[in-house]
Amino acid sequence: MNQLDFGIVIERWDELLHGVALTLALSIAGIVCSLVIGVIGVAMHRTRTPLLQAPVIAFVELIRNTPFLIQLFFLFFALPLLGVRLNPTITAIIALSINGGAYSIEIIRGGVESIPRGQIEAGAALGLSSTQIFRDIVLIPALRAIYPALSSQFILLTLTSSVCSSISASELTHFAQRIESETFRSFEVYFTITGLYLLISWLIMTALSSIGRRHFNYPN
Amino acid sequence: MQKTTSANTASMSVSENETLIELKNINKWFGGFHALKDVSLKVSKGERIVLCGPSGSGKSTLIRCINHLEAIKDGTITVAGKEMKHDAKSIDSVRREVGMVFQSFNLFPHLKIIDNCSLALRRVKRLQREEAEVIARRYLDRVHILEQADKYPAQLSGGQQQRVAIARALCMEPKVMLFDEPTSALDPEMVKEVLDTMIGLAEDGMTMICVTHEMGFARKVANRVLFMADGQILEESAPDEFFSNPKHERTKAFLGEILAHN
Numbered sequence: 113m114n115q116l117d118f119g120i121v122i123e124r125w126d127e128l129l130h131g132v133a134l135t136l137a138l139s140i141a142g143i144v145c146s147l148v149i150g151v152i153g154v155a156m157h158r159t160r161t162p163l164l165q166a167p168v169i170a171f172v173e174l175i176r177n178t179p180f181l182i183q184l185f186f187l188f189f190a191l192p193l194l195g196v197r198l199n200p201t202i203t204a205i206i207a208l209s210i211n212g213g214a215y216s217i218e219i220i221r222g223g224v225e226s227i228p229r230g231q232i233e234a235g236a237a238l239g240l241s242s243t244q245i246f247r248d249i250v251l252i253p254a255l256r257a258i259y260p261a262l263s264s265q266f267i268l269l270t271l272t273s274s275v276c277s278s279i280s281a282s283e284l285t286h287f288a289q290r291i292e293s294e295t296f297r298s299f300e301v302y303f304t305i306t307g308l309y310l311l312i313s314w315l316i317m318t319a320l321s322s323i324g325r326r327h328f329n330y331p332n
Numbered sequence: 333m334q335k336t337t338s339a340n341t342a343s344m345s346v347s348e349n350e351t352l353i354e355l356k357n358i359n360k361w362f363g364g365f366h367a368l369k370d371v372s373l374k375v376s377k378g379e380r381i382v383l384c385g386p387s388g389s390g391k392s393t394l395i396r397c398i399n400h401l402e403a404i405k406d407g408t409i410t411v412a413g414k415e416m417k418h419d420a421k422s423i424d425s426v427r428r429e430v431g432m433v434f435q436s437f438n439l440f441p442h443l444k445i446i447d448n449c450s451l452a453l454r455r456v457k458r459l460q461r462e463e464a465e466v467i468a469r470r471y472l473d474r475v476h477i478l479e480q481a482d483k484y485p486a487q488l489s490g491g492q493q494q495r496v497a498i499a500r501a502l503c504m505e506p507k508v509m510l511f512d513e514p515t516s517a518l519d520p521e522m523v524k525e526v527l528d529t530m531i532g533l534a535e536d537g538m539t540m541i542c543v544t545h546e547m548g549f550a551r552k553v554a555n556r557v558l559f560m561a562d563g564q565i566l567e568e569s570a571p572d573e574f575f576s577n578p579k580h581e582r583t584k585a586f587l588g589e590i591l592a593h594n
Contacts, residue, residue: 233401234438234497238452238504239427241420248451252442330442331486 150216491522
């Protein structure tokens with residue numbers, strides 16, 4: 113075994129930190145879009161209108177039963193044939209959002225189903241529409257109920273973002289591969305990257321917990 | 333404001349004879365179970381009706397049909413002159429006239445007491461937050477719980493929560509209030525504060541239909557007591573008559589059960 117030389121890592125530290133920032137940005141964009149897709153998907157599913165429900169079910173089944181890498185390749189390599197050409201980073205955000213969105217729908221749906229019927233009836237008796245009942249009465253307690261599960265799904269999404277290096281999206285793993293291929297210091301590079309991913313996960317988890325404390329911390 | 337409870341509240345007059353609620357031959361099925369069988373009922377403005385009967389007799393179902401929490405199969409329901417069909421518009425117009433209080437309070441756990449009360453004012457009546465809160469505070473004061481306005485439901489006792497639920501319904505200024513076993517989920521020491529609130533409402537002339545087994549409340553407040561069994565109204569009479577001289581065998585048996593320990 114060669115002697116360890118972390119000099120290479122220190123030399124290119126700026127690049128690695130840039131990678132951390134990009135991975136954070138990619139993950140946060142993916143998380144926000146996943147949440148939006150999740151909430152809209154559940155709202156559509158909840159209408160019990162087949163026309164709105166069926167696409168949601170089809171979407172969730174399609175995404176949850178196919179590999180993320182294939183979804184990413186499909187967006188990146190197949191869509192241009194249909195005339196849609198996107199840069200790798202945008203493609204990565206879309207892929208992460210679609211993937212995270214499908215899982216979010218399933219998780220949030222569970223939360224919504226855990227809300228007692230009486231809550232919905234109380235809203236109805238007060239004259240609220242079903243959209244208002246969902247938005248003002250059901251959503252917050254539903255998110256609270258599944259927030260830990262949703263948070264770990266979002267951490268998983270953050271880590272999954274490293275797969276996007278395979279379409280050369282600008283993120284940490286891609287930068288690491290570049291440094292590794294230029295220096296052949298595999299151990300040092302991936303050892304460092306491991307630590308940086310731990311840091312990223314910790315940052316995201318901390319942010320999610322503080323959001324949770326702020327919005328879902330009513331006494332129960 | 334709630335007045336002191338007086339013994340002669342039962343003699344409170346029904347000021348006008350205007351019909352507020354009319355159920356005509358309504359039928360309700362749960363799958364193969366015939367929950368309401370051709371039930372008809374007329375309620376005049378200012379009337380206070382107590383609905384009692386064994387569990388499964390259809391009394392909760394009956395009042396839940398009035399604001400379309402349950403859909404009837406046939407028959408007609410008219411509230412304040414508006415006939416309720418199954419379309420959202422007529423359901424909404426009926427719900428605007430009808431307040432409801434549930435056995436399990438059903439306050440919204442993520443909203444402060446003041447927001448529980450002002451939510452529907454803002455969303456349904458489209459009032460500004462400030463305006464809605466003024467109204468909410470007025471009704472919270474009326475149920476003597478204004479000091480809890482900035483707490484969350486879970487921080488209140490059951491009796492307090494139920495009083496908030498009453499205030500929440502009153503905020504919408506309904507013409508009639510439905511009570512679905514409002515004291516059944518309460519610890520005994522909290523029943524009185526809720527009943528006192530309801531008596532206060534009755535004294536102010538609110539039209540009320542109460543599903544309850546609180547026979548003291550029925551004696552004190554009701555104009556009519558209705559006894560239901562097997563999806564039908566078997567007997568109805570003034571409370572004195574109802575308790576002292578029940579006619580139907582089922583009523584006698586029921587009163588025997590329920591008054592045995594009183």
